[in-house]
Structures are given as structure tokens and as C-alpha cells.
Amino acid sequence: MHRLLILSRHADAYRGLIDAERLPDLEIVYSDHCDVVLGEPSLIAPAIGRLSSITWVQSTWAGVEPLLDPALRRDYVLTNARGVFGGLMSEYVFGYLLAHERMIFRKHAAQQEGRWDAAPPGTLKGKQIGLLGVGSIGAALARTAKHFGMRVKGYTRSSEGCADVDEYFHGAERIAFARDLDYLVCIVPNTSGTRRLVDAELLAALPPRAVFVNPGRGAAVDESALADALQSRRLACAVLDVFQHEPLPPDHVLWRTPNVLITSHTAALSAPEDIAPVFIDNYRRFAAGQPLWHRVDFEAGY
Amino acid sequence: MHRLLILSRHADAYRGLIDAERLPDLEIVYSDHCDVVLGEPSLIAPAIGRLSSITWVQSTWAGVEPLLDPALRRDYVLTNARGVFGGLMSEYVFGYLLAHERMIFRKHAAQQEGRWDAAPPGTLKGKQIGLLGVGSIGAALARTAKHFGMRVKGYTRSSEGCADVDEYFHGAERIAFARDLDYLVCIVPNTSGTRRLVDAELLAALPPRAVFVNPGRGAAVDESALADALQSRRLACAVLDVFQHEPLPPDHVLWRTPNVLITSHTAALSAPEDIAPVFIDNYRRFAAGQPLWHRVDFEAGY
Known part of the structure; x- marks a missing residue:
């Protein structure tokens, strides 16, 4: 019998969704x-020292920074949430891209x-979007960009x-990637290779009409x-x-x-109904002794 | 030789685009x-009485109300602009739908x-959109709605x-169409059958969470x-x-x-680069004696 501890602000919702699945050999x-x-890395990290018999941790977040602290144990398999945030990220990014083209704030003012403001709005059609990072979220953004008739540039390691x-x-x-972009969207994970990837040099390469969107990781940007x-x-x-x-x-x-729009790390919140299926799928593999999906490399950081 | 008069605010742009095409037997x-x-119905209507030799008028707009005045002549073929506004309408409608779900105004306040406002935004995924009218614009909106994972209800004559x-x-x-909608979008043409289609009864059938979007025709709505x-x-x-x-x-x-967002009939402006190809395509058919695309029925009004 496997014993599951849920450490999440949404523990009740996760318990309900997992109970309903009647997974074999599992006790909550x-x-x-x-x-x-199963839970939020920020809640698991302070507890992990005393969880002496854990073999697997499933993060409800994509980012697992709190668990990467070198002072913490790493004698377990860590998996993160992946492949579920593309839709929400797409709604966030294109919500703000369309707000910009359609002059939603100006029209409201x-x-x-x-x-009666007759100023003609712009259009996404024919504009260029650059994706810093093309994982599952980048792929979802690229698909929406093509839906709206945009040209898509992608920057990846390889x-x-x-x-x-x-x-x-x-x-x-x-x-060369940044030159001539209308929109630059940063969706790289937080790793040693992505820290301050968006720096003064990259920003200087963007045309003055460009809009920068960061729903990814704060560490990727030189904020000053x-x-x-x-x-x-x-x-x-x-x-x-x-x-x-x-x-x-x-x-x-x-x-x-000036000209900054700030939201509070709410672009793609982890919803139990999206994340529970990731855990359930992975649990079936865990119980069957198969390799788990979305395993995090502690050194690489994602 | 055919003789083309351009009556448009963008006459220079149209002349350039049409000249570049070197159409046979055509003089501007x-x-x-x-x-x-070729032109805007609002500019053609006051002049049409003295244009005694016209056989064809191509409107640069979708709506041709100014030319439907029963006091005006109807001894010519009237064609309108169709099939070119779907993309812009989609950007307008989904710009505001996403602004609503993502709480763009609230987050800005x-x-x-x-x-640091932690309120969780909503999502279009799983929501229901109702399209009043499913012509080429409705089809474009339906396609974008499916892209975002929405359920689509359509109301049409047949x-x-x-x-x-x-x-x-x-x-x-x-x-039955209006009940349980999250979003109602009105894109019917202005005809005797659509006047005040959105009335007190229809509005009362919508759930209180619903958002109404009208980028179509003002006459379709009972504004009070x-x-x-x-x-x-x-x-x-x-x-x-x-x-x-x-x-x-x-x-x-x-x-x-309260809770009204007003824009100034700018949802889908007629851009010469979009409309000129409609004229050019139709002119080739006109010159060859073939039936024209997008012919307007003066009685039906579209």
C-alpha cells in the first residue's frame, strides 16, 4: 500500500478528485x-527534511525552485506539472496582445x-511574435499566433x-532573433542558462514598437x-x-x-482539475513500476 | 472600355492598388x-441620382443601408464587401472576451x-458562446471559439x-438559444427580420453572468x-x-x-488592402460577363 500526503492549498479538491479515481493500493x-x-513546492520544501520515507514528489506547479535548494535532500524522484498550462498561458498572452492592438485602455479612457474615438485599431495579422523558449507552453502560444495570422520566431537551446x-x-x-519583433514573450524555465537572458543588449535589439510579455520566470529578466x-x-x-x-x-x-502592466503571478494558476489528472496518470505508472512523466533533473533545474 | 469612379475616403489607396493590377478595359x-x-455607401448615396449610366456598384463596406433608401434608384447591381472581416471581428470580440476573463481592467486598477492582486482570473475554456447570425463573420468567430475550447451555439434563419x-x-x-450562455455576440445584418432581435425578452433569458457583445448592427438591439x-x-x-x-x-x-464598454464602430474597419482584392476579383467576373460575388438583394437588405 502506498501512502500519499497532500500538501496543497487545494488539498480538499485534490483529495476529492483522487478519491473518485479509486486508484489501486493508495491511501491518502x-x-x-x-x-x-503531491503539492506546492513552497509547502513541501519546509517539510521535506522530516519526510524520511518519500520516494516520489509530484509538484502541482511547473516551477520547482523551492525544492532545488542544495541544502535540501534529493533522494527521491521529483516530477512537475507540464503540458497543462498552454491554454491558460495563451489566454493571458493573447488577452494582452489583443488589448494592445485593439487599444482597449485608450478606448476606455x-x-x-x-x-467618440475614431482612432483605427491595429491587428495581430502579419505581426511578428518571438518566443523565448519553445516547450509545451511555447507550442501552445505558437499555435494561437498562427490562428491570428502572425509570423512566429522561436529561440531555443537546440x-x-x-x-x-x-x-x-x-x-x-x-x-537576430529579437530584431524586428512586434512582440517578445519569455517562457523559459528558471535555470542557470536562462538567468537574465532578457538583458539590456537583447532589449536594445527590439524595435521601439515592441511589447515585451513575461508570464514565465522573473529571474530571466534584468529588471533594471x-x-x-x-x-x-x-x-x-x-x-x-x-x-x-x-x-x-x-x-x-x-x-x-510608464507603460508597464503588472499582474500578480496569476497568468496560469494550477487548477486541481487540470493537475489531478497529471498525478493520477503518473501514479498508475508509479504503481506499475514504470518511469514517470515530467521528471525534473535537479541539476538542470527543470 | 469600362469607366470606374472611386468614391472613398481612401480613394488614393484604392487607385494605387487597382492600377497595379492592370485590369483589362478599365479606366479610372x-x-x-x-x-x-467603388466606394463607401455613405458617399455614393448622395451622388447616385446623377450617375445615370452605372450598371454596377461595389461597396467597400459590408453594410449598405444608405443605398437601400427606397427613394434611391435600384437599376444597377449592388455588391458588398464580404468574407474579409472575419479576422478583425475575431480580434475585436476575443480581445474583449479575454479582457473579461483575465480581469484586465480590475488588474490594472x-x-x-x-x-498585488491575487484574484484568480477565469478562462474561456469550457464557456458557452452564442452567435446571433452565422455567416462568414460568425464562422470566423466560431473557429476562434473552438480554438479556445469553448462550446458554440448558433442562431440562424435556417x-x-x-x-x-x-x-x-x-x-x-x-x-432556448440564449439560456445558459456566457457570451452572446450579435453579428446579424440589418434587415426587417433582425430589427430589435436583442430585446427585453432575449436579454432576460441570459444568465446574469453573461456578457453581450455587439460588433454587428445597432438596429438589432433594443438599447433601452x-x-x-x-x-x-x-x-x-x-x-x-x-x-x-x-x-x-x-x-x-x-x-x-454601468458595465458598458463603448467603441466607435471600429471593430472591423474596411482596409483598402483587404477590400481592393474583392473589387478586383469581381471586376474580372464583370468584364467576362459572369455573375458577381456578394450581390445584395435590395429587398432583403443584404
């Missing part, structure tokens, strides 16, 4: 004496003044697996270089859901930077 | 002595207060031609019933691009109604 427990853990990307760039081609680019109008706008430090500190320059 | 003229007219519509309703089934429904919160929100009278008069109740 409320004790440190467990071999399987005109309305509040009782003004992979070229997504058919909706029109042109790939790798390694040192970062500047970004604030500079916006302040000096070398960049039209930034839409930011993630930051180096969250919540974004009250005195942070980005609160006072 | 600046005289009432012409047999073909939180940001302006320096507040046609059921779009595979992206999950369920069709006709005639007296208007109330709509204002009532919004004022009494029997409807969550309305996004309106068209009105009974445009520009919307300064004293109109909709300027002061």
Missing part, C-alpha cells in the same frame, strides 16, 4: 509517514470622457520540434534594464506576471515605470 | 460619366493602487453550414432594454461597437450605464 494520509507527496514556429534561433543568435528601456521609450510596453521577488516589493521601480 | 475616371462605382457550431437554433428557439438589464445587474457587461444612432449622441443613456 495526514502523516509524515508517507512515500508519495475615451469612453469615460464621453468621446530543439526545433514545433511546426507552428516559422524560424528558429539558437545560442548566439539572440540578437527593462525599466530603463521603458523609461526611455526604447520599448513600447511590458506586460509582467513574474518578478525577481514576489510579491513585487512596494518600493520597486517597476510600480512607477 | 473623375466624372459622373461612369458605369462602375489594482496595479495603480500598488496592490442555415447550418458551419462545422464549428456545436448546436443550431432557429426562429422561435431564440430563448439593454440599459435596463445592465442597470439592474441582470447582465454582467456589454461591449458595444454599433448603435442605433452614430456617433452615439452625447446625452444617450448608454454613456452613463
Whole structure:
């Protein structure tokens, strides 16, 4: 019999969804004496020292940074949530892209003044979007971009697996990738190779009409270089859901930077109805002694 | 030799695009002595009385109301612009749908207060959209709705031609169509059969969470019933691009109604680069004596 501990803000919902599945040889427990853990990395990390019999941890998040602290044990298999955030990420990114083209804030301001504003909106059709990172989320964004008639550039370490990307760039081609983009979207995982990937040099390569969107990881961006680019109008706008430090500190320059839209790490929240199937699928493999999906490499960080 | 008169705010752009095509037997003229007219119905209507030799008028708009005035001549073939607005309409409608789900205005207000707002946004996935009218624009909206994982209900006179519509309703089934919708989008043409199709009864059938979007024709809506429904919160929100009278008069109740977003008939502007190919294609048929595309029935009104 396997013993599952759930450490999640949505523990009740997960318990209901998992109970309903009647998985074989599985008991949900409320004790440190467990071999399987499902939950948020931020809740698991402080407890992991005393969970001495764990063999597998399934994260409800894509990012597992709290569990990568070198001071913490690594004698278990860690899997993350993958392949479930593409739809929500697409709604977030294209919600803000369309808000920009359709001038949704400007039109609303005109309305509040009782003004019939005839300014012609723009269109996504024919515009260029650059995806920094083309994993499952990038592939979902590329698909939506093609739906709206955009041209898609992708920047990856080496992979070229997504058919909706029109042109790939790798390694040192970062500047050629950024040149002539209308939209740059950052969806790389947080690794040593992606830290401050969006720096002053990359931002300077973007045309001044470009909009930067970051629903990925705050560590991938040099925030002061970004604030500079916006302040000096070398960049039209930034839409930011993630930051180096969250919540974004009250005195942070980005609160006072013009043409920034800030959301609070809510672009793609982990919903139990999306994540429970990932755990259930993986549990069946675990019980059958098969390799698990979405295994995290502690060194690579994803 | 055919003689073409262009009556458009974008006459220069149209002339350039048509000249570049080197159409056979066609001369662009600046005289009432012409047999073909291309332009905006609002500019053609006041001139049509003296254009005594016209045989064909190509409208740059989808709507041709100014030319349907029974006092005006009808001894020519009238064709409208069709099949070119689906992409722009889709960007307009889904821009506002995503703004609603992603709480774009609420998140912006939180940001302006320096507040880290953790409220979880919604998603289009699994929501129901109802399309009042399923022509080429409705088909484009249905396709985008399916892309975002929505369920699509369609209300038409009789046609059921779009595979992206999950369920069709006709005639007296208007109330069954409206019940349980998250979004109602009105894209019917302005005809005697669609006038005030969106009335108090239809609005009362919508659930209070519903959002009404009208990028179609103002005449299709009973505006005071709509204002009532919004004022009494029997409807969550309305996004309106068209009105009974445009520009919307300064004293109109909709300027002061809560939860209305007003745009100024800019959802899908006629761009010469989109419309010129419609004219060019039709001209080749005209010159060859073939029936023209998108012929308007003066009685039906579309």
C-alpha cells in the first residue's frame, strides 16, 4: 500500500478528485509517514527534511525552485506539472496582445470622457511574435499566433520540434532573433542558462514598437534594464506576471515605470482539475513500476 | 472600355492598388460619366441620382443601408464587401472576451493602487458562446471559439453550414438559444427580420453572468432594454461597437450605464488592402460577363 500526503492549498479538491479515481493500493494520509507527496513546492520544501520515507514528489506547479535548494535532500524522484498550462498561458498572452492592438485602455479612457474615438485599431495579422523558449507552453502560444495570422520566431537551446514556429534561433543568435519583433514573450524555465537572458543588449535589439510579455520566470529578466528601456521609450510596453521577488516589493521601480502592466503571478494558476489528472496518470505508472512523466533533473533545474 | 469612379475616403489607396493590377478595359475616371462605382455607401448615396449610366456598384463596406433608401434608384447591381472581416471581428470580440476573463481592467486598477492582486482570473475554456447570425463573420468567430475550447451555439434563419457550431437554433428557439450562455455576440445584418432581435425578452433569458457583445448592427438591439438589464445587474457587461444612432449622441443613456464598454464602430474597419482584392476579383467576373460575388438583394437588405 502506498501512502500519499497532500500538501496543497487545494488539498480538499485534490483529495476529492483522487478519491473518485479509486486508484489501486493508495491511501491518502495526514502523516509524515508517507512515500508519495503531491503539492506546492513552497509547502513541501519546509517539510521535506522530516519526510524520511518519500520516494516520489509530484509538484502541482511547473516551477520547482523551492525544492532545488542544495541544502535540501534529493533522494527521491521529483516530477512537475507540464503540458497543462498552454491554454491558460495563451489566454493571458493573447488577452494582452489583443488589448494592445485593439487599444482597449485608450478606448476606455475615451469612453469615460464621453468621446467618440475614431482612432483605427491595429491587428495581430502579419505581426511578428518571438518566443523565448519553445516547450509545451511555447507550442501552445505558437499555435494561437498562427490562428491570428502572425509570423512566429522561436529561440531555443537546440530543439526545433514545433511546426507552428516559422524560424528558429539558437545560442548566439539572440540578437537576430529579437530584431524586428512586434512582440517578445519569455517562457523559459528558471535555470542557470536562462538567468537574465532578457538583458539590456537583447532589449536594445527590439524595435521601439515592441511589447515585451513575461508570464514565465522573473529571474530571466534584468529588471533594471527593462525599466530603463521603458523609461526611455526604447520599448513600447511590458506586460509582467513574474518578478525577481514576489510579491513585487512596494518600493520597486517597476510600480512607477510608464507603460508597464503588472499582474500578480496569476497568468496560469494550477487548477486541481487540470493537475489531478497529471498525478493520477503518473501514479498508475508509479504503481506499475514504470518511469514517470515530467521528471525534473535537479541539476538542470527543470 | 469600362469607366470606374472611386468614391472613398481612401480613394488614393484604392487607385494605387487597382492600377497595379492592370485590369483589362478599365479606366479610372473623375466624372459622373461612369458605369462602375467603388466606394463607401455613405458617399455614393448622395451622388447616385446623377450617375445615370452605372450598371454596377461595389461597396467597400459590408453594410449598405444608405443605398437601400427606397427613394434611391435600384437599376444597377449592388455588391458588398464580404468574407474579409472575419479576422478583425475575431480580434475585436476575443480581445474583449479575454479582457473579461483575465480581469484586465480590475488588474490594472489594482496595479495603480500598488496592490498585488491575487484574484484568480477565469478562462474561456469550457464557456458557452452564442452567435446571433452565422455567416462568414460568425464562422470566423466560431473557429476562434473552438480554438479556445469553448462550446458554440448558433442562431440562424435556417442555415447550418458551419462545422464549428456545436448546436443550431432557429426562429422561435431564440430563448432556448440564449439560456445558459456566457457570451452572446450579435453579428446579424440589418434587415426587417433582425430589427430589435436583442430585446427585453432575449436579454432576460441570459444568465446574469453573461456578457453581450455587439460588433454587428445597432438596429438589432433594443438599447433601452439593454440599459435596463445592465442597470439592474441582470447582465454582467456589454461591449458595444454599433448603435442605433452614430456617433452615439452625447446625452444617450448608454454613456452613463454601468458595465458598458463603448467603441466607435471600429471593430472591423474596411482596409483598402483587404477590400481592393474583392473589387478586383469581381471586376474580372464583370468584364467576362459572369455573375458577381456578394450581390445584395435590395429587398432583403443584404
